[in-house]
Amino acid sequence: xxxxxxxxxxxxxxxxxxxxxxxxxxxxxxxxxxxxxxxxxxxxxxxxxxxxxxxxxxxxxxxxxxxxxxxxxxxxxxxxxxxxxxxxxxxxxxxxxxxxxxxxxxxxxxxxxxxxxxxxxxxxxxxxxxxxxxxxxxxxxxxxxxxxxxxxxxxxxxxxxxxxxxxxxxxxxxxxxxxxxxxxxxxxxxxxxxxxxxxxxxxxxxxxxxxxxxxxxxxxxxxxxxxxxxxxxxxxxxxxxxxxxxxxxxxxxxxxxxxxxxxxxxxxxxxxxxxxxxxxxxxxxxxxxxxxxxxxxxxxxxxxxxxxxxxxxxxxxxxxxxxxxxxxxxxxxxxxxxxxxxxxxxxxxxxxxxxxxxxxxxxxxxxxxxxxxxxxxxxxxxxxxxxxxxxxxxxxxxxxxxxxxxxxxxxxxxxxxxxxxxxxxxxxxxxxxxxxxxxxxxxxxxxxxxxxxxxxxxxxxxxxxxxxxxxxx
Numbered sequence: 001x002x003x004x005x006x007x008x009x010x011x012x013x014x015x016x017x018x019x020x021x022x023x024x025x026x027x028x029x030x031x032x033x034x035x036x037x038x039x040x041x042x043x044x045x046x047x048x049x050x051x052x053x054x055x056x057x058x059x060x061x062x063x064x065x066x067x068x069x070x071x072x073x074x075x076x077x078x079x080x081x082x083x084x085x086x087x088x089x090x091x092x093x094x095x096x097x098x099x100x101x102x103x104x105x106x107x108x109x110x111x112x113x114x115x116x117x118x119x120x121x122x123x124x125x126x127x128x129x130x131x132x133x134x135x136x137x138x139x140x141x142x143x144x145x146x147x148x149x150x151x152x153x154x155x156x157x158x159x160x161x162x163x164x165x166x167x168x169x170x171x172x173x174x175x176x177x178x179x180x181x182x183x184x185x186x187x188x189x190x191x192x193x194x195x196x197x198x199x200x201x202x203x204x205x206x207x208x209x210x211x212x213x214x215x216x217x218x219x220x221x222x223x224x225x226x227x228x229x230x231x232x233x234x235x236x237x238x239x240x241x242x243x244x245x246x247x248x249x250x251x252x253x254x255x256x257x258x259x260x261x262x263x264x265x266x267x268x269x270x271x272x273x274x275x276x277x278x279x280x281x282x283x284x285x286x287x288x289x290x291x292x293x294x295x296x297x298x299x300x301x302x303x304x305x306x307x308x309x310x311x312x313x314x315x316x317x318x319x320x321x322x323x324x325x326x327x328x329x330x331x332x333x334x335x336x337x338x339x340x341x342x343x344x345x346x347x348x349x350x351x352x353x354x355x356x357x358x359x360x361x362x363x364x365x366x367x368x369x370x371x372x373x374x375x376x377x378x379x380x381x382x383x384x385x386x387x388x389x390x391x392x393x394x395x396x397x398x399x400x401x402x403x404x405x406x407x408x409x410x411x412x413x414x415x416x417x418x419x420x421x422x423x424x425x426x427x428x429x430x431x432x433x434x435x436x437x438x439x440x441x442x443x444x445x446x447x448x449x450x451x452x453x454x455x456x457x458x459x460x461x462x463x464x465x466x467x468x469x470x471x472x473x
Contacts, residue, residue, distance in 0.1 A: 009197055013190035021179045021186075028175055036168050041137075041155050048116075048139060048151060051082040055118065055151070056143055065126045065149065068118060075118065075127045083113045117152040128152070200228045204235060216243035263292035316360040316446055323396050323469065324351035326361075327389045330368045338372070342381035343402075350390040356470045357396055359447045367443045368400065370436040371463055375402035384458055396469040401462035412453045415461075416441040440465075 055078070058067055068075060117128030117136070126149065130136070136152040203220055210218045216239055222232035270289050273279040331347040338345045357364070368387075375385045383403040390397055407415060416437045440463075444451040449467040456462035 007194075010190050010194035013193060014187060017186035017190065018183060021183055025175060025179055029172055032168055032171055037156060045139060045153070047082060047085075048153070050085055051078055051116075052139065052141060052151065054078055054081075055141060055149075059141075059143060059148055065118070065120065068127045070127055072127065072129075079113050079116055083110065112153065112156055115154045119150045119152060121147050121149055123150060123152075197228070200232060204232065207235065207239075211239055211242065216246055263296050266292045316363060318358055318360050318447075320356050320358055320470075321361055321364065322353065323355045323357050323389065323391075323467075324349055324353050326357075326364060327351065327368075327387070327398065330365060330372070331387055333365075334369065334372045334376075338376050338385055341376045341379075343376065343379055343383045343385050346384065346386045348386070348388045350388075351396065352391065355391050355396060357447070357467050358470070359467070363443050363446070367440050367465070368398070370440050371400040371465075374436055374463075375400060375461070378405070379403055379460060380405060383460070386456075386458065391469055394469055396467050398465045398467075399462060400465075401456035401458055402460035403456075404459035406455055406460050407453065409455065412455075415453055416451070437463075 055068070059065060115131050115134065117130050118126045119138075120126055123138070130152070131154065134154045137155055138150040138152055140147045141149045141151065200220075200222065207218050207220055218239055219236050220232045222229050267289055270279065270285060270292075274281050274285065279285050327347075327349050331345070331349070335345050372385065372387070379385060379402040385402045386399070388399040388401075441451055444465060444467070447467055449465060451463065451465050454462050454464065
């Protein structure tokens, strides 16, 4: 239970709310008490009005505090006359109250009176006994606009009236009851919120287990648009990607098996026929065996190069190459192959003699040999094949295109996928394992270029290769 995120969330919410409520309770208690003590202080100051009036009368008659200097009996008499008047007023205000003022409250009131002192205008003591370790507050004595002295008093630390204490207790009691209710409500809210937040996580956990067991069809139904909803959406995308990869892997294995089984079956049949004496061991029959073995060898080499490229281990020996010279040599090397296949070959090399690309010479030749071989193999004879090269700003663009048949537009983005075959005219009947264009794509990527396919104005396929260019000054 302690490891459950739902429990942790619930505990976090509840603890936060409890601490908040407790802090509010303490702060409210302190605030209410301070406010009422300030109010009590004002009340205490009000009961000094009688004493203040008497002192001002004495000073007015004598012109000084001389009658009060160190006159403790007179000072005590003046203080307690004030106290008796205050007590009498308090009894009138509490008339009919079933709870009379407790003795401890009266003790506090008397202590307030006992601690009073009188000073002159410079706060030099005239009469009274200051209490040590007490901070005095000062009530100025003002006679005809001039401060003649101060009455020093200690602010009360408790309520001087029972009705004040009772009111504060009632307020705090009500707040405690409200706090308990809010805590209970918070308990329920925290429980609901924690379950609401963790429900998608629980579904994610169960779905992840199914995904790990190989069930790539699992999907999470989620209508939320927050971070958890985004996580569920990402999970669904992951499941879709894994499903697609698994399907591609199975298709890959099936296609490779098919590509290798066909020539192996022919080789096996030829050898068995020779062993049984059905076919003679002639140059023609041996030539058939060699042709099928060469097909297997090409397939294995292509697979090897693709695996090296995927691992990043395919070696590239790059150097500055003159692009115009490369295109001319590729055209010369492949012109006879195209002619034998019964196609016409148009070359338009618009590159400057000093245009350069930085690349691996062998891989660049392999790139365009594969593209031209693809066009030669998949173009109906007699057909037309075109090789065009030009430079636009800092990019060298080479087009390899052919006449019909074409590739459906919806399949143009798929032809660079390994073992992908276009259904219809450009299919396995013309040979090849469907790896050539995948190798071309890897070579272009290794040269920081781009490659894409589109429909050709000749009626077939147009492959565009873009490579970064530089020019010798």
